[in-house]
Amino acid sequence: MAEEHFEKKLRVLHEISNELSLTPSVHDLCCRAVELGRSRLGFDRMSTWFVDKDPKYIVGSFGVDEKGRIREETEERVAIGGDPVMKQISAEKAHSILCPDVPLRDNSGKAVGQGSHIIAAIWNGKEIVGYLSTDNLLKHVPLTEHDRDFVELFASTFGHLYSLKRTEEELRAAYDRLKEVQDQLVQAAKMEVVGGLASGVAHEVKNPLAIILQGIDYLAKKVKAKDENSHAALMRMRIAVKKANAIIKGLLDFSFTTKLDFTSQDLNEVIEAALLLVSYEIGKYHIEVVKEFKKDIPEVKIDKNKAEQVFINIFLNAINHMPKGGQLTIRTYTTVTDKKMVCADIEDTGPGIPANILDKVFDPFFTTRRGLGGTGLGLTITKSIIEMHKGKITVENKKDGHGVKVSLMFKE
Numbered sequence: 001m002a003e004e005h006f007e008k009k010l011r012v013l014h015e016i017s018n019e020l021s022l023t024p025s026v027h028d029l030c031c032r033a034v035e036l037g038r039s040r041l042g043f044d045r046m047s048t049w050f051v052d053k054d055p056k057y058i059v060g061s062f063g064v065d066e067k068g069r070i071r072e073e074t075e076e077r078v079a080i081g082g083d084p085v086m087k088q089i090s091a092e093k094a095h096s097i098l099c100p101d102v103p104l105r106d107n108s109g110k111a112v113g114q115g116s117h118i119i120a121a122i123w124n125g126k127e128i129v130g131y132l133s134t135d136n137l138l139k140h141v142p143l144t145e146h147d148r149d150f151v152e153l154f155a156s157t158f159g160h161l162y163s164l165k166r167t168e169e170e171l172r173a174a175y176d177r178l179k180e181v182q183d184q185l186v187q188a189a190k191m192e193v194v195g196g197l198a199s200g201v202a203h204e205v206k207n208p209l210a211i212i213l214q215g216i217d218y219l220a221k222k223v224k225a226k227d228e229n230s231h232a233a234l235m236r237m238r239i240a241v242k243k244a245n246a247i248i249k250g251l252l253d254f255s256f257t258t259k260l261d262f263t264s265q266d267l268n269e270v271i272e273a274a275l276l277l278v279s280y281e282i283g284k285y286h287i288e289v290v291k292e293f294k295k296d297i298p299e300v301k302i303d304k305n306k307a308e309q310v311f312i313n314i315f316l317n318a319i320n321h322m323p324k325g326g327q328l329t330i331r332t333y334t335t336v337t338d339k340k341m342v343c344a345d346i347e348d349t350g351p352g353i354p355a356n357i358l359d360k361v362f363d364p365f366f367t368t369r370r371g372l373g374g375t376g377l378g379l380t381i382t383k384s385i386i387e388m389h390k391g392k393i394t395v396e397n398k399k400d401g402h403g404v405k406v407s408l409m410f411k412e
């Protein structure tokens with residue numbers, strides 16, 4: 001009879017291990033193991049613990065409380081040495097131990113009843129990765145040597161799955177990190193190629209453009225009085241050449257032939273100066289500017305002109321995407337990552353950036369405003385300037401779904 005019962009339990013264990021192997025994460029595996037341990041294998045109170053980075057300690061995972069409810073116990077951490085049974089198992093004197101009549105305790109160590117208790121090593125085939133503990137506090141059915149065998153088997157099945165899932169998770173994290181670094185390398189390589197090309201082309205084109213501009217100015221003076229049509233044509237040429245010049249200037253900035261001049265600056269003041277330079281556009285498109293500046297913000301070592309250029313680029317992007325008016329919010333604050341950082345968030349209430357182009361906005365010459373005067377260098381230059389300051393920039397859609405949030409971080 002007992003053998004038949006054991007065999008049935010083995011079949012259930014097999015089914016459970018199949019189900020557990022499909023859980024998507026270590027966290028879900030641990031939770032589900034306790035759920036199924038109770039519902040399918042008939043365990044009474046149980047809990048799972050894993051060996052900490054410091055092997056003298058174990059940390060909680062999931063367990064069943066004194067009322068039979070499953071709870072997360074990941075905040076719990078105790079020394080293995082405090083439990084003589086666990087100590088014996090950790091010394092690999094046994095894989096599991098049954099104590100037939102002992103005080104049963106809660107997580108704080110307080111006795112909450114008397115009964116039988118089994119502790120089994122969660123064994124992954126190579127080492128003990130944790131402990132599974134079960135007792136009869138809730139149903140009071142005494143635990144037997146058969147139960148001990150079975151708990152040991154379950155703990156070992158669970159241990160194998162646990163290690164597999166952990167390795168899977170570590171592998172996935174490593175892959176994601178690798179992918180991120182690869183993307184950064186590709187981006188850096190692109191920038192280098194474009195940077196080289198840009199400076200070459202810009203230098204070649206800059207001087208001829210200057211000569212053309214001088215020529216236009218000279219001719220404009222000559223034909224002024226006599227011929228209105230010729231004068232209008234020259235003015236159009238002048239505007240076109242100026243535009244070409246602006247692009248060349250952008251390319252030169254991008255290729256960093258210009259050196260940075262670092263001085264200590266108040267970021268709030270830099271932002272005010274940049275706002276002043278786009279005040280015409282702000283007025284023209286009825287943009288409401290909301291400033292949430294942190295008072296007495298620590299100074300940052302930056303190139304004032306370049307930093308102004310960064311803010312102008314971001315403000316113009318925001319303004320360009322709010323042609324019927326909207327709100328431009330600028331917030332400054334400090335934060336601590338691995339270093340103290342001075343930050344600025346710039347938010348607009350425009351349409352936001354479609355998800356499929358979000359990862360392209362920093363690409364050189366990427367623009368959705370080609371016919372509207374966009375060159376697609378604004379954010380490329382912005383990012384390069386921020387990187388030269390060893391800062392950080394992120395562009396994302398706002399959580400409320402209305403508009404874009406650009407976050408800048410400068411080192412204090």
Ligand SMILES: Nc1ncnc2c1ncn2[C@@H]1O[C@H](COP(=O)(O)OP(=O)(O)OP(=O)(O)O)[C@@H](O)[C@H]1O
Binds near residue numbers: 321348366380
């Ligand atoms: N605030 C914003 N709202 C919506 N889309 C934006 C915003 N900022 C940037 N973008 C998108 O990112 C693209 C690239 O921006 P970027 O500033 O590099 O170039 P651009 O504004 O098109 O041209 P320019 O070189 O004149 O700045 C834009 O064309 C636009 O599609």
Ligand SMILES: [Mg+2]
Binds near residue numbers: 313
């Ligand atoms: Mg732009």
